[in-house]
Each structure stands twice: as structure tokens, then as C-alpha cells.
Amino acid sequence: MSTQTQKKTALITGASSGIGLDFARLFAEGGYDLVLVARTESKLKALADELGSQHGVRALAVPADLSDPAAPGRLMERLKAEGVQVDVLVNNAGYAGYGAFAEADTKMELDMIQVNIGALTALTKAVLPEMLARKSGRILNVASTAAFQPGPLMAVYYATKAYVLSFSEALANETQGSGVTITCLCPGPTKTGFQERAKMEESRLVKGKEIMDSLTVARAGYEGLHDGRAVVIPGFMNKMLVQSVRFLPRSAVTHLVRKVQDRAHA
Numbered sequence: 001m002s003t004q005t006q007k008k009t010a011l012i013t014g015a016s017s018g019i020g021l022d023f024a025r026l027f028a029e030g031g032y033d034l035v036l037v038a039r040t041e042s043k044l045k046a047l048a049d050e051l052g053s054q055h056g057v058r059a060l061a062v063p064a065d066l067s068d069p070a071a072p073g074r075l076m077e078r079l080k081a082e083g084v085q086v087d088v089l090v091n092n093a094g095y096a097g098y099g100a101f102a103e104a105d106t107k108m109e110l111d112m113i114q115v116n117i118g119a120l121t122a123l124t125k126a127v128l129p130e131m132l133a134r135k136s137g138r139i140l141n142v143a144s145t146a147a148f149q150p151g152p153l154m155a156v157y158y159a160t161k162a163y164v165l166s167f168s169e170a171l172a173n174e175t176q177g178s179g180v181t182i183t184c185l186c187p188g189p190t191k192t193g194f195q196e197r198a199k200m201e202e203s204r205l206v207k208g209k210e211i212m213d214s215l216t217v218a219r220a221g222y223e224g225l226h227d228g229r230a231v232v233i234p235g236f237m238n239k240m241l242v243q244s245v246r247f248l249p250r251s252a253v254t255h256l257v258r259k260v261q262d263r264a265h266a
Contacts, residue, residue: 007057011035011079011086011127013066013119014093016043018192019142022218023090024051024059030222033058035084037075037093039065060084066093067111072122086127088225091120091141091164096157098261109156116160121167128171128180135179140225141168145188145233148242150250152258161186165231172230181228185221188238190214212238 010027014020016038024036028051036044036059044061052059062078064071079086094116097108124139131137144158147165151158168184175182189211217234224232233239245253 007031007033008087009033009035009058009084010088010090011037011123012090012092013037013123016040016047019187019190019214019218019221020090020092021047022215023092023222026218026222027088027090028055028057028059031055031057032088033060035060035062035079035086037062037064037066039063066115066119069114069118069122072119072126075123076126085130087131087137089123089127089137089139090221090225091123091139093119094142094160096154098154100153101155104156112156113160116157117163120164124167124171128175131180132175132178137180138183138225138228139171139181140183140185140221142221143168143184143186145186145238145242147184147186149245149257150254151261152254153261158257169230181225183221183225183229184231185217185224186231186233186238186242187217187220188212188235188241190217 010023010032012020012023012027012034015024015034015036020038024034024047027034034048034051034057036048038044041061041063044063048059048061051057060082062075064075066072095112097104097112101109120141124141127137128139131139141164143164144161146154146158147161149158165184165186168182172182172184191211191213212235220232220234233242248256
């Protein structure tokens with residue numbers, strides 16, 4: 001991928017770890033100025049300093065808790081005050097919870113909906129009209145292969161990712177021919193801190209499995225974004241999985257997902 005001839009700015013949420021961290025490095029290598037958003041200020045500032053000095057780009061660290069419905073508005077107000085134009089938006093922030101819905105913590109589930117859906121929608125709404133007016137811009141929304149089927153034991157997470165995929169595909173259609181592209185990245189299980197945070201290390205889905213590394217996933221998304229692809233599914237097996245569920249009864253798909261989500265020792 002060639003570097004940018006003119007500096008553009010990429011806003012990346014969830015930039016301090018995992019796929020988001022790799023996105024930040026890829027965009028910096030590509031010559032983009034950066035707006036890095038995550039909850040942990042110390043990690044963000046260290047990353048901004050590292051990427052700024054290594055690649056000669058402007059890297060702005062903006063700590064924000066996107067489970068707060070007011071956070072996207074505050075973020076955009078700050079960027080407006082500093083004269084920052086968002087040329088690429090990467091809605092990467094998101095997390096999951098593991099376990100039966102009836103037993104899950106209510107605040108955690110509602111915060112998840114706000115981060116995975118609310119903040120993503122608000123930030124997309126904030127930047128898209130200006131991109132359309134300029135006839136230039138790219139948005140990458142990170143969903144998951146979870147978007148293609150229901151997910152017992154991770155019911156809310158799977159539902160949030162189904163929203164992200166549906167939303168992204170609809171916007172990709174709405175923006176055709178506008179100079180703006182919308183891409184949805186749908187990775188399978190990926191080596192990040194995601195599984196640990198979701199407390200799902202013992203599920204059959206990930207325990208003892210060889211899963212994709214975050215840089216490979218981020219690079220697939222980065223290249224798909226620049227190619228203007230509507231949906232990117234990294235990895236042959238993930239593509240096959242997504243295709244296979246189209247030909248099975250919905251109840252059978254849900255049953256199979258439940259089996260792989262159960263704890264390996266159960």
C-alpha cells in the first residue's frame with residue numbers, strides 16, 4: 001500500500017490495544033496523522049509519542065470512555081476546536097461478555113450496547129455528512145463473524161455485531177458513487193485481550209485453538225478499506241463459516257453456536 005501524498009487524518013477508537021493498536025501502527029506507516037481514542041490515557045499518550053516520532057505524523061491522544069453516551073459529542077467538539085478534519089474513521093472499540101443473559105450484569109450489557117452500537121453510530125453520524133460534502137472519506141466499522149448468526153451465551157455481543165454489519169452494508173449502499181466508502185471488517189476469534197476480558201478463555205470456540213493474530217486482521221481491514229470493499233472477512237475458514245450458515249436452518253445454526261460457546265470442560 002502506497003503512502004499518502006497529502007496528510008490525511010485517521011480517527012481510531014479502541015486504539016490502545018489489540019486490533020486497534022495495529023490499526024494505529026498501519027495508518028502511521030501509511031503517513032496518516034492520527035486521532036487515537038481509548039480509555040487509558042497513559043497508554044494512548046505513549047503510543048502517540050511513539051508513532052509521532054517514528055513516522056513523522058501528528059498523533060493526538062484523546063482519552064474517552066465510549067460507554068458514556070456524551071463521549072462521542074465531546075470528542076468531536078475537541079476535534080472541531082483543534083481544526084482536525086477526519087478523513088478516515090475506524091470504529092474499532094468494542095467488547096463482549098460471556099455467560100447466560102439472565103445471569104449477566106445489566107450495566108455491563110447496556111454499556112456494551114453503548115460502546116459497540118451507540119458510539120459507533122454517533123461517530124459515523126458526526127463525520128459522514130462532511131465526508132459526503134467533500135466527496136471524500138472512508139469509514140471502517142469492526143464487526144465480527146458473530147454478526148452472521150445468533151450467539152447463545154454471548155447473546156448481546158452477537159446482536160450488537162449483527163447491527164454493525166447490517167448498518168454498514170446499508171450505508172455502503174447509500175454512499176455508492178459519492179466518493180465515500182463504508183467497509184465492515186468481520187474477523188473471527190483473534191489473539192487480543194478480548195477473550196480474557198469477556199471471560200471466555202475456557203469456551204470451545206477459543207480453548208486450544210489456533211486463532212488469527214491481530215496484525216493480520218488489522219492489515220486485512222486496512223487493505224479492504226483502501227480498496228473500498230463493503231465487507232471484509234479475514235481468513236479462508238472464517239469465510240467458509242460465514243457461507244455455511246446461509247444453508248442451514250436458523251435453529252440448527254443457533255444450536256451449533258451454543259455447542260462451541262460452551263465451556264470446554266462442560
